[in-house]
Amino acid sequence: MSTSARGRGGASRSLLAIRLFGGAQFSFDARPWRFAAPPRTIPLLAYLVLHRGKALPRDVVAFALWPDDDEATARANLRRHLHYLRAALPLIDGQSPWLTIGGRSTLAWSPGARCTIDVVEFERLSARDSSLEAADALYAGDLLPDVSDDWILGERERLRAAALTNLTKLIQAARLDGKLPAALRFAERLLTLDPWREDAVRHAMELRYALGDRAAAIAEFEDFAARLRRDLAAEPMPETRACYESLVRDAPVLQPGRGVETSTEKAERQPILPFVGRDSELAQLHVWWTKAAHGNGSLGLLGAEAGIGKTRLLSEFKRLVESEGGRVLVGATSSLESVPYQAILQAVQGAAAIVSGLRVDRVWVAVFADLIPELRSHYPGLPPAPGSGDVRTRLFEAFFQILSALAAQRPTLLIVEDLHWAGEATIDLLENLSRRLGSTRLLVVGSYRDEEVDRAHPLRRLRKRSGPNRPVSRLALGPIQRDDVRQMLAKMPRSRAVRPDWSEQLYNRSEGNPLFLTQLLAAALEAGTAEPFHETLPGGIRELIRARLAHLSPDAHSLALLAAVVGDAFDGDLLQDLAAWDAPRIDGAVHELLDRRVIRDTGLGESGDYTFAHHLIEATAYAEAAARDLSRRHERVARALVELYPARQDELSYRIARHFQRGANPHEAAGFYARAARFALARFAYDDAAARATAGLNLADSDEQKQTLLLVREEAHARRGDSTSRESDLEALSALVASEDVQTRGEIMRRRINLFHTADRRDKESASIEELVALAECSGSASAEIEGHYARARLLMLASRGADAVTECERALQRASAAEDVGAQIRCHCLLADIYDRSAEFPNAQSALAKAEALSRSAADPAAQLAVILMACRLANWQNRYDELHQHAERMREIATACGDRGHEGIANNALGVVALYRFEIAEARRYFERAIEVFESVDRPRNVIAARLNQTLLLTRLGCLDDAIAVADAGKRMAQAAGAALFGEAVDCLAAEAYLRRGSIEEARAIATDALERSSVSGSRNKAIASMKLVRCDAMQGDFQRALARLDETLPLLGVPGLEIQRCDALGDRAWIATQLGNAALALASMREFLPVVQSEPLRFGEPEAVFWVASRACGAAGLQEEAGAHIATAWGIYQSRFPRIPEEAVRERYARLWFHRDLEAAYAQGAVAARP
Structure with missing residues (x-):
């Protein structure tokens, strides 16, 4: 005051x-x-x-x-x-x-x-x-x-x-407001008060450039950088250098929405309404931002009807964040999202130079550079992105790594507008990000129109993730209120001659819709009267916009209609080519449209200099243009895009296809839809690719076009995991392809084999394999022959016909060697290793694996190396060779990290956790499993998450943390059910049954194990033997030793297959213990003599070796072999005591000691004798 x-x-x-x-x-x-x-x-x-x-x-x-x-x-x-x-x-x-x-x-x-x-x-x-x-x-x-x-x-x-x-x-x-000279004056004033303010330096640079003085803009940076180095021994911020590099390249530097003031002689601009009525919404956005700035990032969705003020609210929010020192990136989706991830790429593209200063692994930059090529100019010698493996997952990880690194450097707000136009790929990316933002300083806010999001829209899926304690928040925006309109008019500049008594009429006419308010007020100011408030306009806001368009000059009006036909983004060159006007005439019309705020300057350069100020203005102009020769105009736009931008045909292919379609040229449209589908597929936008291929198929007028489009669509369906659609497309392809087209026929057969193998449809798979082999014999195609014999070998292996599988695989290998196909050779050697391992021919398996590894190293293909190492990990795990597993897992993690393969990185961490678990390195095991789950969740691999949860359950069970183990198992079971992973569900139940047993909840354990046994009997999995063992223990724990022994005798044969040796030893230990309870010393001792050599040779292959030696002491004690019993007790006690220091928490050590066999072991050791268990 x-x-x-x-x-x-x-x-x-x-x-x-x-x-x-x-x-x-x-x-x-x-x-x-x-x-x-x-x-x-x-x-x-x-x-x-x-x-x-x-x-x-x-x-x-x-x-x-x-x-x-x-x-x-x-x-x-x-x-x-x-x-x-x-x-x-x-x-x-x-x-x-x-x-x-x-x-x-x-x-x-x-x-x-x-x-x-x-x-x-x-x-x-x-x-x-x-x-x-x-x-x-x-x-x-x-x-x-x-x-x-x-x-x-x-x-x-x-x-x-x-x-x-x-x-x-x-x-x-x-x-x-476009008053750039005034803005520059304020920037210079700011630098006078604080010469080290880099945001002011950037403002001055951008404004000098926008005012036509590029040399002064560059000199502004160079003078500042020199002073900074001289006086402070520092370098300019990445944002300032990025601005400088844009100036040097003569690229646009003004942010979207910051138009250039054209001339004082031009008509006054339409007023920008004062910002009113959004205090609570802005406060909520600020809450999201405050949390993000303190390391608790999130995704927020802002939904409202058209014209309600989403963009203005986000603009004010952007200013607020910038005033608090935050970095803001802004992107929008066009009404035709011609490029997958368009809004996010647009936002990050302007920060390309900043990315070069981030601490982020070059592999992620390489992946990202495929989408934003200018990044490579900031990274000399940047290698190409890895081209194999799970490329979509790698791309999503690159997005996260780049964005989180930006936010780590400085809290960041990413605004992505108009998500109602975004495709499935963009929404998938946002959903992936939403699961991982909680530990970052990144806030992502997306806006959309409610009325555009129907039930089938992918954004619906993302909205369902919103709610308290969930990764997505939502904010609804409604009309402004009557008092807000009064306040708005009170804040209007006096020069506008706005009368306060207009507020009631404005509110009643607009019902608080800010866009309607803007158009009404502009019409009134242009007319110099309040008459527009009283007119009856049946079309509402669209009719009002049409009336305002009619007041444009003839040139500006014609150009607005032509721009509406072009679509969301356009530039002067395109408009000049289409209108066939000279440059001064085009410039005059463009300036008038800018001054009347019909269009705005995007500042995006190559993506389009201008766009309509609002989609409703574009839609109204297009509706008026539709009354004229619209079809001819669309075809002309399509041909202009082809001729003017030959280097951008892939990027523009979707827009070109739509224009040809609307121009009644289906043949050209289908060709460009095929190109657009391939472009989307290359960017891992599988749903978009399928949709574009489908649009092309609806227009295709030749078998050749249909074949091309079906091949692209089937590949998109394959990557989406849509088996039904794949089969339909493959059937359609088979009917189209000529018999003499051997290459395409072979490709179709290979895809059919892959489809039926993935779907476990062995009869269909077998028939397709035989068709491919027959084709190879007729045509002499090496690739078809290799694939046919390889697929046949794999199918024989699954049928447990090991010898026949080896023969077929060696045929495939021989042909691959003759064709010098290194990739096929690696696959064949890996398959041989798998076949030999399943047949317990371990030396042959190791030999085949060694050959595969040698070939993969010579090929220098990370994906091939990871495939070989994955097989090596599987073999080592199945055979309980944990030292080897550790070595392979470390190598896998190293390669996966280097090439950005997050899936294999997670697998490596899970395997290292297994090794740590069996070595009883508790802290390391926990860390590896948690890291594996974090990675798997980030790349949306639910089955891998379940596998890691299984290992966590096993760890908790062995530590005696039984309630925790049961809780993790329950979560794992729910995930398995949701993922349709039956085998995982069986395994989870087996572990849960063991936890209930140790807790003394026998009936719960029995119910779970019985259910698992029934399900595994149908599936034929190894879980049948494990579930049966849990029922043996239920019987024994309830004192029904005869029944337990009978069930055990039925179970032991199931454990005689390769890979279940440890489980068989555990079952023999159970039999020895049960026999001691029945007084059958001979059976107890015989069982002990069978399992003991295995345990003594490699005790750490067993999860709880102290329990095994304790059972051995009981068996010896029952047979009167007290000295040997004492030795086994001593061994068991030594292992038990050595494990206590490796458990970090005292409370957990107490639970570990309370496990029943540990209590019995302590009692026996304290007495110095083998005591019988009551």
Whole structure:
């Protein structure tokens, strides 16, 4: 509040003006006033003014100004300087009205003093955006720069910060209004106050460039960079360098929405309405931002109907974030998302130079550079992106790594607008990001129109993830209210001649829709009357827009209709080519459309210089254009896009196809739809690819076109995992392809084999294999022969016909060697290793694997190397060779990390966790499993997550954390059911049954194990033997040893297959223990003699070797072999005791000790004898 006091007339209206900015100055009655007082009087005056509005205790004032003096001296100084102050200030009517003295205890600056104080006025003017320029004019410099008192330093910095904030707001507002000279003046002023403000440097660079002085813009950076290096030994921020590099390349630097002011002779621009009525929504957005800035990022969705103000709200939010030091990236989806991930790529593209300064692995940059090629100019020698493996997962990981690295450097807001036009690929990417933002400083906010999101829209799936404690938040935006309209008009500039009494009519007519309000107000101002408020317009806002378009000049009107036919983004060259006008005529029409805010400057350069200011304006213009020769115009646009942009045909293929389709040229449209589908497929946008191929098929007029489109669509379906659609497409292809086209027929057969193998349809797979082999024999095709024999070998292996499988695989290998097909040779050797391992021919398996590994190393193909190492890990795990497993897993992790294969990285961590589990390295096992789950969840691999959860359950069970184990198992079972992973569900149940057994919940264990046994009996999996063993233990724990023994005798044969050796030893241990309970010492000892050599040779292959040795001691004790029993007890005790220090938490060590066999072991060891278990 100002302390200015303006009297009611008369000679006593004398006014004192006090200026404290830049140094103390005084005037009285508009003439300079000499302030004659000692130097310390000025700080006293400033203290009273800055603490105006309240009575100040004298002690407080005295100690603030004379902190080093004792109390008496300070108070004396205060009394003396108060006298000096009253004497130095002028008298009015013989009085000194400036101070209010409250006896001997308080004093204050008089609230009724007739004076103006620049600091007070500055703070009052700074409170309103409309008076910021006047506030800046008052800031003549820092507050009393010659005064160094402690109390004034904080006030000086506060006011200085306010001055800088004012200038920042003025720059942004001037740029938004297109007043670039004024914006540059404010930027220069900001740099005068703070020459190290890099945001101001960037503003100055961009504005000089936009005003046509590119050389001055470049010099601005070079001068700043030189000063920075000279004075601070520092380099400019990545954002500043990125801006500089854009200038050097002569690329656009203005952000979208910041149009260039054209000419003062042009008609006044349509007003931008003051921002009102969105306080609560802006506050909610700010809550999201605050959380993100503190490391708890998220995805927010902003939904509303068209014209309700989503873009304006996000624009204000952007300004707020930037004012708080955040980085903001903005992108939008066009009405034809011709490029997958368009909005996100557009947002990141402007930060390409910033990315070069990030701490991010080059493999992710290489992947990203396939989408944004200019990145390679910032990374000399950047290798090509890995081209094999799970490429879509790798791409999504690259997005996350780049964006999270940007946010790690500086909290970042990513705005992606118009998601209702986004394809499946963009939504999949956002969904992937949403699961991982919680540990980043990145906030992603996407906007969409409610009415455009139908039930089939992929955005519906993303919205379902919203809610409390979920990764997606939602914010709905409604119309503004009646009071908001009144407030809006009150804030309008006086030059607009807006009448306050319009508010009621405006609200009633628009119902609070901001776009409708804008159009109504613009129409009224253009007409100079409120008549538009009263007109009956049956078409609502569209009719109002049409009326405004009709008021354009003939050239501007024609160009608007032509631009609407072109679509969402267009540039001057394209419009000039289509209109066949000269450049001055085009420029004049474009400038008029800009001035009337029909279109806006995007600042996107290559992607299109201009777009319509709102989609409803485009739709209205297009509807009017439709009444004319629309078909011819669309075909002309298509041909212009082909001729003008030959290097961008892939990127523009979808738009070109749509124009040819609307131009009644189906043949050309189908060809470009095929190209668009391949482009989407190359960017891993599988749903988009399928949709574009389908659109082409609906138009294709030749078998050749249909064949091309079906092949692309089938591949898209394959990558989506849509077996039904794949089979349908392959059948259609088979009917189309000529018999002499051996190559295409072979490709179709290979795809059919892959389809039926994945779907476990062995009869169909076998028939397709035989067709391919027959084709190979007739045609002599090497690739068909290799694939045919390889597929036949794989099918024979699954049928447990190992010898026949080896023969077929060796045929495939021989042909692959003759054809020098290294990739096929590697696959054949891996398959041989698998066949031999399943047949327990381990030396042959190792030999085949060694050959595959040698070939993969020579090929230098990371994907091939990972495939070989994965097989090596499987063999080592099946055979419980944990040292080998550790070696292979470390190598896998190294290669996977280097090539960005997150799936194999997760598998490697899971395998390392298994090794740590069997080595009883508890902390390491936990870390590896948690890391594996984190990776698998980030790449959406639910089956792998379940596998890691299984291992976590096993770890918790062995530690005695049984409630936790059961909870993890329950979560794993739900995931298995959701993923349709029956075998995983059986395995989870087996582990859960063991946890219930150890907890003493026998009936729960029995129910779960029985269910698992029934299901595994149908599936024929190895889980049948495991589930049966759990039922054996249920019987034994309930004392039914005879039944347990009988069930065990039925189970042991099931455990005689390769890969279940450890489980067989566990079953023999159970039989030995049960036999001791039945008094059958001979059976107990025989069982022990069978399993003990295996345990003694490699005890760490067993998860709980102490339990096995404890059972051995029981068997020996029952047979009277006390010395041997004692030795086994000692071994068991030594293992048990060695494991305690490896359990980090005391509470967990207590649970581990409470496991029943550990209690029995402790009792037996304490007694020095083998005690029988009651």
